[in-house]
Amino acid sequence: MHRNRIITMSATIILGLGSLLAVPSAYAESLQEMKDKKSTIQEKRTDVQSDIHKTESKIKHLESQQLTVEEQLDQLEKDMTANENKIIEKTAEINKTNAEIESLKAEIVVLKDRIAKRNELLKERAVSYQVSGGNLNYLEVLLGASSFSEFIDRVSAVATIVEADQDIIKQHEQDKKSLEEAQSAVEKKKSDLEKMLAELQEIKQQLQVQKKKQEVLLAELHKQKEHAEHDMVGLEEEAVNLKAQETAIAQAIQLEQKRLAEAEAARKKAAEAAAAAAAAKAKQASSSGSSSTSSSSSNEVVSAPAVSSGTFTRPSAGYVSSGFGGRWGKSHNGIDIAASGTVPVIATADGVVIRAYKSSSYGNVVMVSHSINGQTFTSVYAHLNSMSVSAGQVVSKGQQVGYMGNTGHSYGQHLHFELHKGAWNAAKSNAVNPLNYVSM
Ligand SMILES: [Zn+2]
Numbered sequence: 001m002h003r004n005r006i007i008t009m010s011a012t013i014i015l016g017l018g019s020l021l022a023v024p025s026a027y028a029e030s031l032q033e034m035k036d037k038k039s040t041i042q043e044k045r046t047d048v049q050s051d052i053h054k055t056e057s058k059i060k061h062l063e064s065q066q067l068t069v070e071e072q073l074d075q076l077e078k079d080m081t082a083n084e085n086k087i088i089e090k091t092a093e094i095n096k097t098n099a100e101i102e103s104l105k106a107e108i109v110v111l112k113d114r115i116a117k118r119n120e121l122l123k124e125r126a127v128s129y130q131v132s133g134g135n136l137n138y139l140e141v142l143l144g145a146s147s148f149s150e151f152i153d154r155v156s157a158v159a160t161i162v163e164a165d166q167d168i169i170k171q172h173e174q175d176k177k178s179l180e181e182a183q184s185a186v187e188k189k190k191s192d193l194e195k196m197l198a199e200l201q202e203i204k205q206q207l208q209v210q211k212k213k214q215e216v217l218l219a220e221l222h223k224q225k226e227h228a229e230h231d232m233v234g235l236e237e238e239a240v241n242l243k244a245q246e247t248a249i250a251q252a253i254q255l256e257q258k259r260l261a262e263a264e265a266a267r268k269k270a271a272e273a274a275a276a277a278a279a280a281k282a283k284q285a286s287s288s289g290s291s292s293t294s295s296s297s298s299n300e301v302v303s304a305p306a307v308s309s310g311t312f313t314r315p316s317a318g319y320v321s322s323g324f325g326g327r328w329g330k331s332h333n334g335i336d337i338a339a340s341g342t343v344p345v346i347a348t349a350d351g352v353v354i355r356a357y358k359s360s361s362y363g364n365v366v367m368v369s370h371s372i373n374g375q376t377f378t379s380v381y382a383h384l385n386s387m388s389v390s391a392g393q394v395v396s397k398g399q400q401v402g403y404m405g406n407t408g409h410s411y412g413q414h415l416h417f418e419l420h421k422g423a424w425n426a427a428k429s430n431a432v433n434p435l436n437y438v439s440m
Contacts, residue, residue, distance in 0.1 A: 030256070031253065031256050031257070031260070034249055034252055034253050034256065035253060037249060038246060038249045038250065038253065041242055041245050041246045041249065042246060044242055045239060045242045045243065045246065048235055048238050048239045048242060049239065051231075051235050052232065052235045052236065052239065055228050055231050055232050055235060056232070058228050059225060059228045059229060059232065062221055062224055062225040062228060063225065065221050066218060066221045066222070066225070069214055069217050069218045069221065070218065072214055073211065073214050073215070073218065076207055076210055076211045076214065077211075079207055080204070080207045080208075080211070083200055083203050083204050083207060084204070086200050087197065087200045087201065087204065090193055090196050090197045090200060091197065093193050094190060094193045094194060094197065097186055097189055097190045097193060098190065100186050101183065101186050101187060101190065104179060104182055104183045104186060105183065107179055108176065108179045108180065108183065111172065111175055111176050111179060112176065114172065115169075115172045115173070115176060118168060118169060118172060119169070122165055122169065248371070251352055251394060252371075254394050255350055255394050255396070258394060258396065259350075259396065262396070301341060301342045302317045302318075302339055302341045302342060302343045302344070303317065303344075304316070304317065304344040304346050304398070304400065305317050305346070307346075307397055307398035308438075308439065310438075310439065311349060311372055311437070312348045312349050312397075312419075312434075312437045312438040313346070313348055313349070313397055313398055313438065314337075314348070314438050314439070314440050315337070315345055315346055315347075315348050315379070315381060315415060315417050315438075316337050316339065316343055316344065316345045316346065316404055316415045316417075317337075317339050317343055317344075318337040318338050318339030318343060318404070318414070318415065319337065319338060319339070320335055320336070320337055320435070320440055321336045321337065321338040321414055322335065322336035323335055323433075323435070324431075324433035324434065324435065325433070333418055333428040333431040334380065334382075334416050334417050334418035334419070334431065334434065335416075335417055335433075335434050335435060336414045336415065336416055336417075337404075337414060337415045337417060337440075338412070338413065338414040338415075339404060339413070339414075339415075340413060342403060343403060343404035343413075343415075344400045344402075344403055344404075345366075345381050345384060345400065345401055345402050345403060345404055345415055346397075346398050346399060346400050346401065347368055347379070347395040347396065347397055347398065347399045347400075347401055348368075348370075348379045348397070348417075348419070348434075348438060349368075349370045349372065349377070349379070349397045350370065350394075350395070350396050350397050351368040351369050351370035351371070351377075351379070351394075351395055352368065352369050352392070352393070352394050352395070353366060353367070353368050353369075353389045353390065353391050353392060353393045353394075353395060353401070354367045354368065354369050354378070354391060354424075355367045355391050356387045356389055356390050356391055356401075357391075358407070358408075359382075359408060360408060360409070361408050361409045362380070362382040362383065362408050362409075362416070363382060363383040363384065363405065363406075363407025363408025363409070363410060364382075364383070364384035364385070364386065364387050364402065364405060364407045364408070365380060365381065365382045365383075365384065365408070366380075366381045366384065366387055366389060366401045366402060367379070367380050367381075367424055368381075368395060368401070369423075375421065376421075376422055376423065377419060377420065377421060377422075378418075378419075378420040378422070378423055378424040378430070379417070379418065379419050379420075380416075380417065380418035380419075380420070380424065381401055381402065381415060381416075381417060382408065382410075382415070382416035382417075382418070383404075383405055383406060383407050383408050383410040383413075383414060383415065383416050384401075384402040384403060384404065384405045384407065384415075385402070385403040385404060385405025385406070385407065385413075386402050386403050386405065387401065387402040388400055388401060388402050388403075389401045389402070417434055418431055418434070419431070419432050419433075419434040419437055419438075420432065
């Protein structure tokens with residue numbers, strides 16, 4: 001009896017697999033295709049990983065270049081400050097020297113004026129000697145002496161006066177000469193300072209050119225780094241996507257392999273059963289064992305519903321006691337299926353168990369993720385009495401996930417069944433009416 005049921009379920013799985021099973025080689029081919037696709041994705045991932053490493057080392061290299069340029073810029077900045085200080089210092093010295101030159105010039109002017117006046121005076125005196133006939137005036141002075149001793153005094157006085165005049169002129173000439181020398185020395189100093197200043201200005205310009213160059217280089221390095229970092233973000237995103245694809249394909253392969261094994265087992269069993277039936281018929285033993293299934297509709301154990309040929313199959317036996325939508329002032333995000341007795345609950349489609357746990361509201365609940373023609377669906381089986389699967393497990397359409405129960409926030413035995421187009425979320429925003437997908 002129990003075996004019969006398995007045979008029935010396996011047979012319906014074969015039916016469910018449809019035309020693919022009719023051509024086993026095509027089936028194997030699709031498995032091979034998936035394996036090929038998986039290894040292509042793995043290769044691509046390896047490429048992306050190596051690109052990530054390359055980009056990382058490129059970024060590191062660019063960063064160290066940036067650091068070098070920044071250090072060079074710092075040094076240039078210091079050089080420029082030092083140079084600027086020197087320029088200020090030299091300019092101040094030049095200004096001071098200019099002031100010195102100006103004051104020397106003024107002194108020279110005053111001295112020249114004094115010399116000119118003195119010369120004029122001496123010339124006048126000389127003219128008066130000549131007009132009165134040489135040293136006559138001096139002679140008169142000398143002859144006017146009343147005594148010899150006075151005469152001697154007068155002689156030396158005249159000599160002293162002449163000598164003094166000449167000394168003054170000499171001294172004046174000397175002062176003028178040294179002032180002129182001082183002036184030319186200061187002018188020489190000024191021209192040296194101006195030369196130095198010109199050199200400093202030249203250095204300043206060179207430093208500015210260097211700084212500009214380094215700044216351009218730094219900007220270019222920044223740009224390159226930005227590009228590399230942008231590439232990095234893209235590569236990392238790609239790596240994550242590829243990993244997700246690889247995982248999905250690995251699960252699909254697992255699923256296909258399981259299907260293949262089950263199909264093969266079912267085929268063998270069916271062949272054995274057919275052979276046994278044929279043998280029995282041949283013996284003409286007139287057995288009455290042709291009615292196969294559901295002799296067990298007693299009030300205890302209920303059979304799982306037959307697996308439908310559609311994408312989704314009904315999750316349990318029973319009647320729909322509550323539909324999808326508003327109920328008691330709040331929305332009902334699934335349907336309730338009620339039945340008494342021991343009622344198996346089955347997966348509505350092929351998929352992977354996301355969660356199998358006990359929640360305060362859902363009670364014992366199983367959530368299964370399905371990928372149907374590229375669209376993700378999530379089915380939820382709540383208030384279960386017990387669960388027979390665990391998270392991460394691959395389940396096929398019709399495979400039992402537990403028994404109907406009354407756990408969690410439930411009043412009376414029923415299955416609360418939800419279907420989400422997309423992922424399950426707490427807001428249940430992806431919930432769809434299961435009755436639009438599953439025939440009950
Ligand atoms: Zn419900």
